[in-house]
Amino acid sequence: MTNEVRQTAERVARDSYGRLVAFLAARTRDVAGAEDALAEAFASALKSWPVDGVPTNPDAWLLTVARRRQTDAIRRRQTRTTGEVHIQLMTEELEQAAANSDAIPDRRLALMFACAHPDIERGMRAPLILQTILGMTAVEIAAAFLIPPATMGQRLVRAKARIKDTGIAFAIPEREELPLRLDAVLEAIYAAYAKGWTEIGDSNADRLADEAIWLGRLVASLLPGEPEAKGLLALMLYTEARRAARRCEDGAYVPFDQQDIAIWDEQQIVAAEALLRQANKAGPTGRYQIEAAIQSAHVARRVSGRANWEAVVGLYDVLLSLTQSPVVALNRAVALAETQGLEAALASLAVIADDKRMADYQPYWAARANLAARAGRRDEAYEAMTLAVGLATDDAVRQYLIGQRWLLQDG
Amino acid sequence: MKFMLLIHSTEPAVIENTRADAGVMSPEYAAYNDALIKAGAMLAGDRLQPTTTAASVRVRDGKTEVLDGPYAETKEQFGGYYLIDVADIDTAVQWAARCPSAQFGTVEVRPIWNTRGD
Structure with a gap:
């Protein structure tokens, strides 16, 4: 059994799993019961598919195994309340679906x-x-x-x-x-x-x-008619395209502006751009399209050599009015530093400085430290960087922040 | 809610660290302390000396026995603790994940019985 076969089996099984849980639970609304019935079918699939090969009709295969369990369980539980007729109808529906899996509604x-x-x-x-x-x-x-x-x-x-x-x-x-x-x-x-x-x-x-x-x-x-669904997918693909560039070969953290453009995944970026264009054409612009557009303005660097900061600030303005989120305000401040300077950026943080949600939000303190350091306010920067170090959960990020704090102490 | 974060890690590594800078908190831990204080979660916290300095006490048949060292069957030793006050266990687990020792050791999160009714 090769790894490839196992992966195919797992992928097909995963696709079937959700489809069948949804199908089995739709009538009873008993998600846990549907999961129980399928868990057995799913386990035996993962055992036998890598050996015997993935069946031509995986859904039917799984449904056949899950079917009896499900109807037995319902029969045991519901005989008194629902009666045989209901169970009979249900069993027939399930049998039909197993016989012809094209008929299983998604x-x-x-x-x-x-x-x-x-x-x-x-x-x-x-x-x-x-x-x-x-x-x-x-x-x-x-x-x-x-x-x-x-x-x-x-x-x-x-x-x-x-x-x-x-x-x-x-x-x-x-x-x-x-x-x-x-x-x-x-x-x-x-x-x-x-x-x-x-x-x-x-x-x-x-x-x-x-x-x-x-x-x-x-x-x-x-x-397919919902632009925000496309917007969200585009947003995830833009960020995923940069995944490999976020760490050095030795695992150290690489900040966004120092990422190696050559290892960004061009294919995913192209796919994201296409999705975003379709979404924008289709209708009203929501937060996911705006966030995707911000990513698009950032990755413009791979063509023009420079992120489009004016566009980024403008997009964050729209996003801020939509969401009122302190995290958006924080990101906007970082972009603002590139267009209007550090003092303007730090001043814009005043509105969220007392927000309780920021007190243990590591990116807030790291960004604040970075802006203050570049503005020459070394003590403020050092204090903020210390909090950022203490709040980090990821060791690569923590080591990077410690390095940044060292520079503040040293230089 | 009050939680105890119990820090367990492999002792040789801890001892090595300690010899180099005995009594000095690592920059990671100093920052973690500051963050706990700033977020208003810190109640108490201490680092323990290595288990070579420990004594274990038990009373059997009315006689007190004092043994050198702890019961050191496990590789990971209890090396320190934090007592924190946060909203819920999810927040407590988040703080445990930020604890520098969580990178190589284990940080156990234990809710504390509220026996004083406050």
Whole structure:
């Protein structure tokens, strides 16, 4: 058995997993029950596919294994309340689907909307989507989100119970409701990607970034008319294109303005540019398109030799009015330093200086230290850099910041 | 909520560090301390001397026994602690991940029983 076969098996199985959880849970709203039934099918697939080869119809294969378990479990639980007729109908539907997998409706998007429902705790939406659509385990998700595994497991169980008990609909919302609800789905994917992006040294986090992009592609392909879905995918591809350039060969951190353009992934940048153009043509511009456009202005450096800072500041102005986020204000200040100078940039930080969310936000202190150092305010820079060092979780980033602080002490 | 962060790491590495700069906090730890204080999370924290200086006490059959050293079966030794006050266990785990020793050792996060009712 070659590695390649195993990878193919895993990829196909992953695609089927989400599709089948969504299909099996759509009628019962019992996500946990659908997962239980599929877990067995999925495990035997990973055992036998690498040996016997991937079946021509993986969905049908998995559904056949999962089907009996699911109907048995429902029969045991629901006989008194629902009656045989209902179970009979359900069994027939499942059998039909297994016989002809082209007939399995793709309800993954509906499942994602259910997971991202406003009734689900905000911080649990991304983990829930990762588990139900991709089959990631609570332990893997917990590691990526820095939450104790037991806590993550309990919250996932609670969230699934909530879907079942409060009758959250498995449906793509109506036109007028769609933008708001789609936001929650995209936000969950964005949160997963951002996690994977910041914790670069960690293999769990690397995988999380891949999974987020995979989900982004899925949503963009299932909702081709939604520009923000394309915008988010473009944003993730722009940043992913620079992944390799973010660390030296020895693993040391490389700041953005010193990254080697030659190892940026041109193919991903081209794909991102195309997606962003399509998104801009299609309709109103939301935050993901703007963030993607900011990335586009940054990577302009590979053509013109210089990032387009005027465009970056202008885009951050729009983003700030949309989101009111202190993180946006912080990034805008860094760009402002390039167009209006360091004092203007530092002055613009005054509005977020007392924001509690910034007190333990490492990039805030690192950016503040950098601006203050360049403005010649050495004591202020040293103090801010010390806090940045203390707040770093990534060792490469920490070592880089210690080096920067050393320069402040020395020079 | 109060949490204890228990820092476990491999002792030889710790001893080597200690000989070079006994009593001086590494720049990583100094920065981590500052960040904890600035965020208002720090209650207490100390580094312990190596286990070669330790004594273990137990009472058996009414007799007190004092043994040299700790029960050093494990490779990783308890080397220090922080007592922090943060909103929830997620925040506590985030602080544990920032602890410099988390890069090579283990930082255990333990919620503290609230026995005084405050």
